[in-house]
Amino acid sequence: MLQNCHLCISFLPRLEAIVEQLNEQNHQDYRIWMTSFPTPLFPVSILQNSVKMTMEPPSGLKSNILQTYESFDNQQLNDSRKPDEFKKLIFAFAFFHAIVQDRRKFGAIGWNIPYAFTYEDFDVCRRQLKIFTDMYETIPFQVLIILGAEVNYGGRVTDDKDVRLIKAILERFVNEETLKVDYKFSESGLYKTITAGSKEDYINYI
Numbered sequence: 001m002l003q004n005c006h007l008c009i010s011f012l013p014r015l016e017a018i019v020e021q022l023n024e025q026n027h028q029d030y031r032i033w034m035t036s037f038p039t040p041l042f043p044v045s046i047l048q049n050s051v052k053m054t055m056e057p058p059s060g061l062k063s064n065i066l067q068t069y070e071s072f073d074n075q076q077l078n079d080s081r082k083p084d085e086f087k088k089l090i091f092a093f094a095f096f097h098a099i100v101q102d103r104r105k106f107g108a109i110g111w112n113i114p115y116a117f118t119y120e121d122f123d124v125c126r127r128q129l130k131i132f133t134d135m136y137e138t139i140p141f142q143v144l145i146i147l148g149a150e151v152n153y154g155g156r157v158t159d160d161k162d163v164r165l166i167k168a169i170l171e172r173f174v175n176e177e178t179l180k181v182d183y184k185f186s187e188s189g190l191y192k193t194i195t196a197g198s199k200e201d202y203i204n205y206i
Contacts, residue, residue: 005036016043037116059105061191064098066206068122074199081134085179087196089129089139092173093148095185097122099169100153112159124152139179145170 005012019032034050036042080086100117103110125148132140148154149167157163177183178193185191194205 001033001035003035005034005042006039009039009041012041012043016046019043019046019049059102061095061098061102062206064101065094066203068094068097068119069199069202069206071119072199077199080130082139084196085139086130086133087202088179088193089133089144089174090126091193091202092178092185093122093125093129095191096148096170096173097125099173100166111165112162113157115156115162117153117156121153121156128152141175144174148174 002015005015015034022030022032034046077083077087077090097117097119100115104114107114125144128147129144132144145167149170150163153166153170154163157166173185181193181195183193185193194201
């Protein structure tokens, strides 16, 4: 298993030579698994002779948030000293994650520079949220915003206007009003917080 091949560009010609030497004399159960982000330097001959699988983020807010919630279980959602607040803020972060992912399809209107945000960015925010909701009596929203917008997601953001934008988006979703039922994430009122419930309740709402 060779992971993150795009991080070792200098090894790729050697890898290509290794793959070209494989033949029917190898053990019948022998396989090479490779993972890589897209890179123009990945050897074309390997791609042509491989079975390829791609993982792309879902398109659209609904499918993106749904995928996030399908990766949870009720134990994770209740794993906090303040389960109601935790669930509402998890939903807010899931919505934020979907927004920043979905903006990419608008090209330069969405972000000045395309960014590869991943589920791991969201998961780090979720784990930090648990720590801060458990540790403090009052939830430190400003700390969550700085960590989320400037560290976890913002660590990838290089354009100064995009830095301001991602913080402004997160502030819309992660704030004291989020803890209220029916807090509207958008002016349309279509997207809003709901009563803290189970995983199934959130999936039904989504």
